[in-house]
Amino acid sequence: MIFADKALLPTGWADNVRIEMSEGLVSAVQADAASQSGDTRVSALVPGMPNVHSHAFQRGHAGLTEIRGAGRESFWTWREMMYRFALSVSPEDVATLAEMAYVEMLEAGYTRVGEFHYLHHAPNGEPYDNPAELSDRIFSAAEQTGIALTHLPVFYAHGGFGPKAPANGQRRFLNSVDRFVDLVERCDARKTRPQDRVGFAPHSLRAASHEELNQLREALPNRKLHIHIAEQVQEVEDCLTFYGRRPVDWLLDTFEVNEDWCLIHATHMTEVETQGVAASKAVAGLCPVTEANLGDGLFPAPDFLEANGRIAIGTDSNVRIDVAEELCILEYGQRLQSRARNVLAREGGSTGRRLFDATLSGGAQALDAPVPQIAPGAPADLVALTEGLALGHDDALLDCWIFGRNVEPSDVWAAGVQVVRSGRHICRDAVQARFLAVLHRVLC
Numbered sequence: 001m002i003f004a005d006k007a008l009l010p011t012g013w014a015d016n017v018r019i020e021m022s023e024g025l026v027s028a029v030q031a032d033a034a035s036q037s038g039d040t041r042v043s044a045l046v047p048g049m050p051n052v053h054s055h056a057f058q059r060g061h062a063g064l065t066e067i068r069g070a071g072r073e074s075f076w077t078w079r080e081m082m083y084r085f086a087l088s089v090s091p092e093d094v095a096t097l098a099e100m101a102y103v104e105m106l107e108a109g110y111t112r113v114g115e116f117h118y119l120h121h122a123p124n125g126e127p128y129d130n131p132a133e134l135s136d137r138i139f140s141a142a143e144q145t146g147i148a149l150t151h152l153p154v155f156y157a158h159g160g161f162g163p164k165a166p167a168n169g170q171r172r173f174l175n176s177v178d179r180f181v182d183l184v185e186r187c188d189a190r191k192t193r194p195q196d197r198v199g200f201a202p203h204s205l206r207a208a209s210h211e212e213l214n215q216l217r218e219a220l221p222n223r224k225l226h227i228h229i230a231e232q233v234q235e236v237e238d239c240l241t242f243y244g245r246r247p248v249d250w251l252l253d254t255f256e257v258n259e260d261w262c263l264i265h266a267t268h269m270t271e272v273e274t275q276g277v278a279a280s281k282a283v284a285g286l287c288p289v290t291e292a293n294l295g296d297g298l299f300p301a302p303d304f305l306e307a308n309g310r311i312a313i314g315t316d317s318n319v320r321i322d323v324a325e326e327l328c329i330l331e332y333g334q335r336l337q338s339r340a341r342n343v344l345a346r347e348g349g350s351t352g353r354r355l356f357d358a359t360l361s362g363g364a365q366a367l368d369a370p371v372p373q374i375a376p377g378a379p380a381d382l383v384a385l386t387e388g389l390a391l392g393h394d395d396a397l398l399d400c401w402i403f404g405r406n407v408e409p410s411d412v413w414a415a416g417v418q419v420v421r422s423g424r425h426i427c428r429d430a431v432q433a434r435f436l437a438v439l440h441r442v443l444c
C-alpha cells in the first residue's frame with residue numbers, strides 16, 4: 001500500500017490518498033483516507049510517464065560526441081560516431097547498455113519505454129543463429145529492470161532514397177521484408193509479461209521504399225507503427241527530389257495515417273502538414289533534448305496543440321534521460337523562438353500540467369498501452385515526487401518538477417513493484433558496474 005499526502009487522480013489532485021495494488025495493477029484508490037501501519041508514505045504521487053522513443057545502446061556514447069571537428073558539426077557527423085559504437089557491441093553489451101538506460105529511465109519517472117530497435121545482426125552483418133537475439137536482450141533488460149516494454153523492431157533496407165545501397169556501417173541493421181516479418185513474429189513469441197507489446201518501425205522514408213512500406217503494412221496489420229520523419233532539412237530536400245513531395249505531405253497522401261501511427265520528430269512541417277498530422281490522430285513523438293543536442297530544429301508545437309494534435313516525449317539518443325528536461329526544453333524552445341512565456345499552456349492553466357497530461361495520453365496511445373492513471377484497474381506504474389518547495393496551487397508540483405527542479409522523483413513503482421527507492425534503482429550499483437566495464441572495453 002502507498003499512502004500519498006497528495007495524488008494526481010483522473011478527477012484531479014486529491015489529499016490523503018491510499019492506494020492498494022495487486023498483480024501489477026492498482027486495485028483500490030481511496031482519497032481522504034487515514035494511513036495505516038505498514039503503508040509506504042510519500043509526499044505526492046503521479047502516474048509514470050511513457051518514453052515513446054529510445055535507442056537504448058546510444059546511452060553508451062552519451063556525452064562523447066561534443067568535441068567540435070573541422071567545419072560545421074551536424075547530425076550526420078554525430079551519426080558516424082554512433083555507427084562506430086553500434087558496430088562494436090556484443091549481445092551481452094546490448095543487454096547491459098539497455099539495462100543502464102532503463103534503470104535511469106525508471107529513476108527519472110518513465111515507467112514504459114518504446115524501444116526503436118535497429119541493431120539486429122552480428123558485427124559482420126550476418127544474422128545470429130536466433131535472428132531475434134538482440135531483441136531478446138532488450139526484453140531481458142526490460143524484465144531485469146522492471147520497465148514496461150513496447151518493443152519496436154526496426155525495418156531498415158537502404159542507405160537513402162532511390163534506393164541507395166546501404167553503407168557498410170549499416171550492416172547490422174539490414175533485413176528483407178520477409179526476414180523482418182519473421183523477426184517481428186519471433187518477438188511476439190518472446191514476450192512473457194502481460195505489460196509488454198510488439199509494434200514495428202520502418203526506420204524512415206530513406207531506409208524503406210514505398211513498396212516495402214506497403215508490404216509491411218499488409219504483413220503486419222493492427223500494430224503500432226513508428227517512423228522517423230522530417231527530422232533533418234537534408235532529409236526533406238532528398239524526399240522532395242525523389243518523391244516530389246515533402247516527407248510528411250507524401251506520407252499523409254500515400255497512407256491512411258491514423259491512431260496506430262507515431263511520427264517521430266516531424267520537426268520540419270508546413271502549416272498544412274501540421275494540420276494534417278493533427279487531424280490524422282497520429283501521435284507526434286517529440287524528443288526535445290536529443291533534437292536540441294543534434295541541432296535538428298523546432299517542432300511547430302503551438303499550432304499542433306491548437307489543432308488538438310497528440311504529442312508524446314522520447315529520450316531518443318539518451319544523451320540525457322530526464323522527463324522534466326524533455327518537457328522543459330519542449331516549452332523553452334518555443335519561448336526562445338516566440339519571445340513569449342507559457343506558450344504551450346491553456347489560458348489560465350499550468351504549463352507543466354498541460355504538457356504532462358498531453359504526453360501521458362499521447363505516449364500511451366503510441367505505445368499501445370492504457371493511459372497511465374491512478375485508478376483501479378490501471379497498471380501500478382507510479383512515481384512519487386519529493387515535496388520540495390512546491391507551494392500554492394496543486395499543479396505547482398508539476399511546474400516545480402519541470403521548471404524549478406526543486407521537486408524530483410524519489411520512489412517509483414513498476415507493475416506494482418517498488419524499483420526506485422530514494423532516487424536510486426534497486427539494481428543501479430550492479431548495472432552501473434557492468435555498464436562501465438562495457439564502456440571501458442568498447443572505448444578504450
Ligand SMILES: [Zn+2]
Pocket residue numbers: 053055116228264316317
Ligand atoms: Zn530516433
